[in-house]
Amino acid sequence: MLKFILKKLALMIPMLLVISLAVFVGLRSTGIDPITFMVPPEVISQQPEMVEQLREDLGLNDPIIMQYFRWLGNILHGDLGLTNKGESISGIIATRLPYTLELSLYAMLFSSIIGIGIGIISAIRQNGFVDYLGRVLAVLGQAVPQFLVGILLIWIFSIKLGIFPSGNRVSPDATNAFMDAFMHLFLPVLTLTIGMVAVLMRYARNTMLDVLNSDYIKTARSKGIPEWKVYLKHGFRNAMKPVLVILMFRIPALIGGSVVIESVFSYPGIGTAMTNAVTNMDYNLVLVITLIIAAVMLICSFMVDVFNALLDPRVRLGE
DSSP: OHHHHHHHHHHHHHHHHHHHHHHHHHHHTTOOOTHHHHSOHHHHHHOHHHHHHHHHHTTTTSOHHHHHHHHHHHHHTTOOOBOTTSOBHHHHHHHHHHHHHHHHHHHHHHHHHHHHHHHHHHHHTTTSHHHHHHHHHHHHHHHSOHHHHHHHHIIIIIIISOOSOSSOSSOTTOSOHHHHHHHHHHHHHHHHHHHHHHHHHHHHHHHHHHHHTSHHHHHHHHTTOOHHHIIIIIIIHHHHHHHHHHHHHHHHHHHHHHHHHHHHTTOOSHHHHHHHHHHTTOHHHHHHHHHHHHHHHHHHHHHHHHHHHHHOHHHHHTO
16 A cells, blocks of 8 residues: 555656646747836836846746756745745745635535535435435536626625625724634635535435445345435445545645636635736746646545545555
């Protein structure tokens, strides 16, 4: 098992390097000069020598591969660099990443409870009211884009009803920090939860139905085991294995989905920072945030592999 884990960890390093190289070369190949976002237009036109010297100092005239290895060396030494405005990228990540993680973890928690719960009940009470309602909600949740869900929630609960704020993380004049944080988090968390509930609900229902139709469930029932024990001990536990795998794979989707949702709700996480960085062609910030999202995806993939290996020894034997 240890050999299996070490092998998977070793594979993550070259994958991260390939992703970072692809993003770096892709951004540098756009043809957009980052100097135009760092220096006022009048300076560019009136003092071309100074602009050229700045470009030389920043290494923008060097070959792309040399720029990449210089950037990679700084990253390995803990220097994430500066934005076009001269702000520390490390400071931006340290400030904004916890907000994004908070938003994603709340959405994952509530969507897991609601989605798996409704999915299991739908399978146990197949073709009942909860089952039909759950299937309708699952289709709607996956068909409607998350940004549109967010806009609709803002229109209903912020503009029409005035219950929840439409953006930001905190109010400057808040007297109750906990309640203020809850009010600001409610709509973006609900938006992310709706989309994820639809996926988990469908998978939980289908896997539970497969388990309930299996031979060992029929054997357990023939032995006179109470139905609740059949559902919980034999059905639920086995049905959750593939659902937990799906849940792991949804974590990167939550982090990536926050880029759109945070922009809709003006939420100060790395999603908003990413949107602003792309708008301003802030190469360094885009690279670092992309690397973080890629690392989260690879870590989740690694966790899924380890989880599958723990549940099924045949995975380890095929390493």
